Amino acid sequence: xxxxxxxxxxxxxxxxxxxxxxxxxxxxxxxxxxxxxxxxxxxxxxxxxxxxxxxxxxxxxxxxxxxxxxxxxxxxxxxxxxxxxxxxxxxxxxxxxxxxxxxxxxxxxxxxxxxxxxxxxxxxxxxxxxxxxxxxxxxxxxxxxxxxxxxxxxxxxxxxxxxxxxxxxxxxxxxxxxxxxxxxxxxxxxxxxxxxxxxxxxxxxxxxxxxxxxxxxxxxxxxxxxxxxxxxxxxxxxxxxxxxxxxxxxxxxxxxxxxxxxxxxxxxxxxxxxxxxxxxxxxxxxxxxxxxxxxxxxxxxxxxxxxxxxxxxxxxxxxxxxxxxxxxxxxxxxxxxxxxxxxxxxxxxxxxxxxxxxxxxxxxxxxxxxxxxxxxxxxxxxxxxxxxxxxxxxxxxxxxxxxxxxxxxxxxxxxxxxxxxxxxxxxxxxxxxxxxxxxxxxxxxxxxxxxxxxxxxxxxxxxxxxxxxxxxx
Amino acid sequence: xxxxxxxxxxxxxxxxxxxxxxxxxxxxxxxxxxxxxxxxxxxxxxxxxxxxxxxxxxxxxxxxxxxxxxxxxxxxxxxxxxxxxxxxxxxxxxxxxxxxxxxxxxxxxxxxxxxxxxxxxxxxxxxxxxxxxxxxxxxxxxxxxxxxxxxxxxxxxxxxxxxxxxxxxxxxxxxxxxxxxxxxxxxxxxxxxxxxxxxxxxxxxxxxxxxxxxxxxxxxxxxxxxxxxxxxxxxxxxxxxxxxxxxxxxxxxxxxxxxxxxxxxxxxxxxxxxxxxxxxxxxxxxxxxxxxxxxxxxxxxxxxxxxxxxxxxxxxxxxxxxxxxxxxxxxxxxxxxxxxxxxxxxxxxxxxxxxxxxxxxxxxxxxxxxxxxxxxxxxxxxxxxxxxxxxxxxxxxxxxxxxxxxxxxxxxxxxxxxxxxxxxxxxxxxxxxxxxxxxxxxxxxxxxxxxxxxxxxxxxxxxxxxxxxxxxx
Numbered sequence: 001x002x003x004x005x006x007x008x009x010x011x012x013x014x015x016x017x018x019x020x021x022x023x024x025x026x027x028x029x030x031x032x033x034x035x036x037x038x039x040x041x042x043x044x045x046x047x048x049x050x051x052x053x054x055x056x057x058x059x060x061x062x063x064x065x066x067x068x069x070x071x072x073x074x075x076x077x078x079x080x081x082x083x084x085x086x087x088x089x090x091x092x093x094x095x096x097x098x099x100x101x102x103x104x105x106x107x108x109x110x111x112x113x114x115x116x117x118x119x120x121x122x123x124x125x126x127x128x129x130x131x132x133x134x135x136x137x138x139x140x141x142x143x144x145x146x147x148x149x150x151x152x153x154x155x156x157x158x159x160x161x162x163x164x165x166x167x168x169x170x171x172x173x174x175x176x177x178x179x180x181x182x183x184x185x186x187x188x189x190x191x192x193x194x195x196x197x198x199x200x201x202x203x204x205x206x207x208x209x210x211x212x213x214x215x216x217x218x219x220x221x222x223x224x225x226x227x228x229x230x231x232x233x234x235x236x237x238x239x240x241x242x243x244x245x246x247x248x249x250x251x252x253x254x255x256x257x258x259x260x261x262x263x264x265x266x267x268x269x270x271x272x273x274x275x276x277x278x279x280x281x282x283x284x285x286x287x288x289x290x291x292x293x294x295x296x297x298x299x300x301x302x303x304x305x306x307x308x309x310x311x312x313x314x315x316x317x318x319x320x321x322x323x324x325x326x327x328x329x330x331x332x333x334x335x336x337x338x339x340x341x342x343x344x345x346x347x348x349x350x351x352x353x354x355x356x357x358x359x360x361x362x363x364x365x366x367x368x369x370x371x372x373x374x375x376x377x378x379x380x381x382x383x384x385x386x387x388x389x390x391x392x393x394x395x396x397x398x399x400x401x402x403x404x405x406x407x408x409x410x411x412x413x414x415x416x417x418x419x420x421x422x423x424x425x426x427x428x429x430x431x432x433x434x435x436x437x438x439x440x441x442x443x444x445x446x447x448x449x450x451x452x453x454x455x456x457x458x459x460x461x462x463x464x465x466x467x468x469x470x471x472x473x
Numbered sequence: 474x475x476x477x478x479x480x481x482x483x484x485x486x487x488x489x490x491x492x493x494x495x496x497x498x499x500x501x502x503x504x505x506x507x508x509x510x511x512x513x514x515x516x517x518x519x520x521x522x523x524x525x526x527x528x529x530x531x532x533x534x535x536x537x538x539x540x541x542x543x544x545x546x547x548x549x550x551x552x553x554x555x556x557x558x559x560x561x562x563x564x565x566x567x568x569x570x571x572x573x574x575x576x577x578x579x580x581x582x583x584x585x586x587x588x589x590x591x592x593x594x595x596x597x598x599x600x601x602x603x604x605x606x607x608x609x610x611x612x613x614x615x616x617x618x619x620x621x622x623x624x625x626x627x628x629x630x631x632x633x634x635x636x637x638x639x640x641x642x643x644x645x646x647x648x649x650x651x652x653x654x655x656x657x658x659x660x661x662x663x664x665x666x667x668x669x670x671x672x673x674x675x676x677x678x679x680x681x682x683x684x685x686x687x688x689x690x691x692x693x694x695x696x697x698x699x700x701x702x703x704x705x706x707x708x709x710x711x712x713x714x715x716x717x718x719x720x721x722x723x724x725x726x727x728x729x730x731x732x733x734x735x736x737x738x739x740x741x742x743x744x745x746x747x748x749x750x751x752x753x754x755x756x757x758x759x760x761x762x763x764x765x766x767x768x769x770x771x772x773x774x775x776x777x778x779x780x781x782x783x784x785x786x787x788x789x790x791x792x793x794x795x796x797x798x799x800x801x802x803x804x805x806x807x808x809x810x811x812x813x814x815x816x817x818x819x820x821x822x823x824x825x826x827x828x829x830x831x832x833x834x835x836x837x838x839x840x841x842x843x844x845x846x847x848x849x850x851x852x853x854x855x856x857x858x859x860x861x862x863x864x865x866x867x868x869x870x871x872x873x874x875x876x877x878x879x880x881x882x883x884x885x886x887x888x889x890x891x892x893x894x895x896x897x898x899x900x901x902x903x904x905x906x907x908x909x910x911x912x913x914x915x916x917x918x919x920x921x922x923x924x925x926x927x928x929x930x931x932x933x934x935x936x937x938x939x940x941x942x943x944x945x946x
Contacts, residue, residue, distance in 0.1 A: 154871035170792025175871075176868060176869065178902075179905070252802035258831065259791075261837060318645065319696075321735070325731060327762070336727070361731075
């Protein structure tokens with residue numbers, strides 16, 4: 001439901017959603033297949049340190065914990081109430097939460113506005129707002145943080161630790177991102193599913209992320225904004241210090257219906273240009289595809305903004321170089337020739353390649369490049385005061401020592417990090433490249449499996465620098 | 474060098490490049506780091522069944538095999554000569570090949586036209602053409618086939634068996650594709666690096682693939698075409714029975730120089746529209762990014778063409794459904810509503826989803842979907858005579874049995890394969906999804922890690938159906 005502006009009391013209380021001292025799970029179940037069981041199981045398994053109160057009028061113990069008939073019966077104070085009960089029982093629980101002075105309530109239950117019960121949902125929202133009880137959901141999957149060992153919802157795993165705060169309307173896509181995080185070392189600071197976002201809005205979680213020390217980039221997956229102006233306001237406050245990434249789905253003609261059926265998102269009368277305008281005013285960087293959403297948010301979370309387009313690409317594979325320069329041009333940011341970036345650099349780099357290498361840009365140090373040649377070429381490039389970004393690429397030829405080259409990149413990154421120049425990598429191929437990508441990401445270097453992904457990441461770093469300039473106070 | 478038309482004697486002899494009975498490796502080396510060693514090692518290690526003749530005037534044995542001073546000294550007939558010698562020695566070897574009545578020669582050596590030695594390269598080409606000795610290269614990485622246990626070049630591994638014939642100008646990108654093949658079960662029938670393609674041209678390998686029974690789709694990675702009309706002609710002969718995919722790199726302003734430096738490809742005066750026209754006339758399906766190139770060639774190799782746009786998507790994740798319908802619309806092929814595809818299908822599918830599921834298109838059977846519900850919904854869709862393609866999506870919610878759903882898809886695919894309807898899958902998430910993708914691909918179902926990749930694959934299947942109609946005789 002619409003808000004004019006992010007509300008202070010909500011932002012203030014979000015810490016109880018992501019870092020509560022005590023949680024009541026209403027609808028707690030002894031049956032391992034039920035959501036009401038999985039929530040408690042997830043909290044315990046991932047090491048939640050606070051107190052868990054199962055609430056179930058027909059059980060004495062659940063998962064080894066004392067169960068209480070209602071929220072009112074819980075002896076101590078309760079920060080967060082997680083509700084997994086049928087829709088018609090939710091109002092009753094909210095009344096108990098208000099009486100108990102609960103700080104935050106999360107409604108996982110589906111079957112509200114998304115199936116036509118807008119009145120029922122709006123009544124709950126109004127009740128929560130009248131009583132200043134912030135409500136997340138309904139129709140959501142949960143939230144958590146790897147830094148706090150906190151996994152609250154029906155969520156199979158925590159992500160790896162990292163820079164991205166993931167605020168998602170879609171539960172399934174949030175879960176997909178968590179799975180990708182584990183598998184591809186896409187690091188997150190916290191994550192939350194918003195579902196129908198009947199009360200707590202994107203804007204409020206964005207402002208929470210702004211002040212969260214672990215979050216370096218805010219990624220927002222949007223099916224529909226009820227309160228675009230609040231989103232713009234929250235982004236405007238955030239982007240001077242942290243980038244915001246947005247992906248908007250459900251903009252297609254048939255998607256409008258599907259988005260309503262999924263998270264009750266209203267998109268009638270809006271279109272892509274409408275959201276382009278919102279994200280432009282917000283200073284948010286818009287991703288088109290899911291892959292791009294993940295790729296650019298990781299780069300923005302790990303690397304500094306890119307202050308100009310003096311990018312030098314160093315590769316041992318001419319093909320990945322060509323794919324890259326084509327994609328840079330296609331995206332409207334053509335690469336510059338090496339001699340135009342820095343007149344002497346080509347000669348200095350020449351020393352580190354065979355005769356058939358090419359000191360253009362991309363710098364092709366050839367498929368025979370040794371770790372030593374890589375080291376020389378990268379060092380020359382990153383130290384050159386005219387170069388603002390090094391884009392490294394490793395192609396797995398039969399003579400390439402991928403592991404040694406990765407170690408060289410990591411060493412150089414650590415040595416020259418103080419220069420504030422982004423380093424982005426591409427490593428296209430089989431298992432040794434997949435392993436290289438994980439190792440590079442663990443070292444803080446955004447690395448990707450295709451040239452186009454890396455180029456998209458670099459362009460996002462440039463976009464963010466321009467946004468920072470625009471919003472500088 | 475330019476040809477007017479694919480040459481019969483070349484196409485006829487290409488079997489000696491990909492399935493030779495005997496190979497001489499000129500420049501064979503005892504040093505394990507040298508290309509001249511790696512070629513022999515690769516042939517032996519991967520199980521080449523023919524005879525290998527190392528050629529080296531200063532060695533008696535190499536890798537356990539008798540070495541010969543020159544090609545002329547080899548006792549038996551030689552189908553293929555692989556040359557890994559410095560550029561200035563290549564002419565001499567070619568003369569010996571002609572004298573020996575060798576069937577095919579492959580020049581791995583670099584440092585020809587790509588570093589300015591066009592005259593030297595052209596002289597070799599003319600010599601080969603005058604003597605009807607087809608030459609592949611120079612400046613290439615090698616070739617091979619997993620069906621023939623044939624790995625000839627400096628190539629760390631063979632791909633997994635499958636439908637795609639990969640014809641690539643870039644060595645490093647070919648190697649990347651081979652690595653991806655191993656890791657992601659992207660199956661190939663054969664592969665070849667063309668390098669500078671001084672003599673043997675794309676068109677000739679395309680015609681070879683046309684008649685190769687293991688090749689179901691021809692994928693061409695192009696840095697520049699010397700003989701566009703020959704390419705068009707070869708494609709026109711091929712596309713009535715097998716799809717051709719093309720990716721063209723080096724079209725950007727800075728890429729023109731880099732493409733010349735890489736594989737001596739001449740792109741001055743050409744641009745993207747120039748190649749759009751060539752591919753349009755050829756009936757080749759153009760990919761924009763490397764990822765798309767791999768994704769669509771796999772789908773085209775595994776699945777039948779898509780005869781109309783009556784595509785039904787079945788998903789347990791509303792988010793992936795939305796990403797998909799947005800991408801379909803963005804690509805100019807919007808999804809149709811279920812009721813417009815088949816009036817009764819929505820009701821029949823309704824039986825297999827909870828109340829908050831959505832029988833629109835995408836059909837959202839919800840995050841709680843059981844394998845049984847999946848089975849019912851997919852079966853209803855694939856059996857409906859109005860449906861021409863099922864697009865399946867699995868989101869890994871906490872209650873999704875990914876493995877069971879994968880098995881159901883494979884069973885249904887095998888049961889209804891005779892209907893000739895494409896089945897394409899998307900499985901977005903962590904390790905269980907990565908495993909699901911491999912299992913689906915092994916069963917012949919193209920499966921992808923993001924919705925947009927799957928949509929691109931489906932669109933390519935539709936494009937191919939239209940191309941087949943156009944070229945039907």
